[in-house]
Amino acid sequence: MSMSNQGFETLAIHAGQEPDPSTGAVVPPIYATSTYKQDGIGGLRNGYEYSRSGNPTRTALEECLAAVEGGRRGMAFASGLAAEDTVLRTLCRPGSHVVIPNDAYGGTYRLFARVYEEWGVEYTPVPLQDVAAVRAAIRPETVAVWVETPTNPLLNIADIAALAQVAHTAGAKLIVDNTFASSYLQQPLSLGADIVVHSTTKYMGGHSDVVGGALVTADAELGERLAYNQNAMGAVCGPFDAFLTLRGIKTLGVRMDRHCANAERIADLLTRHPKVASVLYPGLPEHPGHEVAAKQMKRFGGMISFRMRSEEEAVRVCEATQLFTLGESLGGVESLIEHPGRMTHASAAGSPLEVPADLVRLSVGIEDVNDLIADLETALD
The missing domain is CATH 3.90.1150.10 (Aspartate Aminotransferase, domain 1)
Structure with missing residues (x-):
């Protein structure tokens, strides 16, 4: 039976988490290492060379994140805002425009208003529950529609499928912050979203003991671009944080x-x-x-x-x-x-x-x- 056909709870417990081949440990170990022995120059074991670029504990988490969101590529970050920053730096250039919720999370608003606006990225706050208002806010420079549903803190609901159609018609990406709902309650990629964002600090980790973020996409080429910037920018999830988050997802x-x-x-x-x-x-x-x-x-x-x-x-x-x-x-x-x-x-x-x-x-x-x-x-x- 292929992993993709399995139920959510099965994926949460098993995806990316095969028993350790050398010891049989059923839980992925915490690989507390910064570097890896190479078998000759350029001879990497399973692709690992340096833990910013890749760490087996983080890989386990990233494979699990992709599986529970129904995506192809998962990436784990040091925080939800680090994940958001990586998305924006991947999609935006000076002069780019993004439609955001008019009741967005305060940290997301601060990232647009206090950081990206200084670099020439423009944004328009819109009530996302009003699809016509979103359509009207889109400009030729719009690169993305940024969605929270439910929103934080007013619990407004956006129609993901309808907004995906609006964004894609304009040649823009639909980004969905799925933190409030979690992968268990909502699957934005299946509804047309291009990228899902999480603060894994919240429901994914679930025990108020770890800070983290995630990106998941079903688009392999977009996944490559995001993963390149994840490594280039470096705000990655450490192995102990990855271990705790993975442990949390099992009971999501x-x-x-x-x-x-x-x-x-x-x-x-x-x-x-x-x-x-x-x-x-x-x-x-x-x-x-x-x-x-x-x-x-x-x-x-x-x-x-x-x-x-x-x-x-x-x-x-x-x-x-x-x-x-x-x-x-x-x-x-x-x-x-x-x-x-x-x-x-x-x-x-x-x-x-x-x-x-x-x-x-x-x-x-x-x-x-x-x-x-x-x-x-x-x-x-």
Whole structure:
């Protein structure tokens, strides 16, 4: 049976992870080495010469990333932003233009607004759920449409297949940040995306103990260009980080099932709570992106945002929880709460991407859901 025909959980546990031929170890070892003995000048064993260019632990992770995303080439980086930077430097030149979400992750916005804009790369923030608005924003210089779905932190949903058609008609690439959904819930390459980006720090690693990023593509030639720049720019994932991320991916399916189940219960609680003004969760039938999310996602994820009736109320709730830890990041086994306006999205303050001051974001963990509900009820009251 070929690997490509196997189910997600099987690929997550076995792709790139054959037992070690010399010892039979079932887990790929941490190859803590910077260089490799060559069998004569230019005689590389399995292509390894220097660990920036390639490391067997990282190779195992990269093969697994490609398999679980349904791609041909996976690349592992030191962080999600290192992966994003490599994409942009591969596709963009001075004068290039990129369409981005009008509620993009703050770090992505900062990369465009504070780094790439200085090098002559232009960008237009657009509500990606409005396909006509995306089409209208495209120019002759547009090289890519950058998609987050669900978005961070407003949980808007973009129709990947529709946007792929718009981008490709214009000769542009469709890049999808799949961090919030994870490979388990959403497969952008199968919907027409050219490149998938992950902060593997989040659901892929899943235990809040490693920082990393990934790129996956189904296009072999594009994969070669990205991999060349990965090596040339050098922001690669180290072997211990690769080991931890690979270990996390093995349980991604079972973890996401629990994240989703817990989030559904909590979204229901928040929807009914009198102090909550509105709940942003694509699993709710009243969410404007619900139908698209149901079409392109397996379930609706573990991220929930909600609005209180004032900034003061939002801050108070964030500081009142006991089980939900006040902290940035997301996607770990433990539940987190944060105030995006003052924390993860502070870099977007005063910009077109500024988030509402009364917004609270939850990363719902895999604890006992009744304990999580009790904690939120106490904090809200």
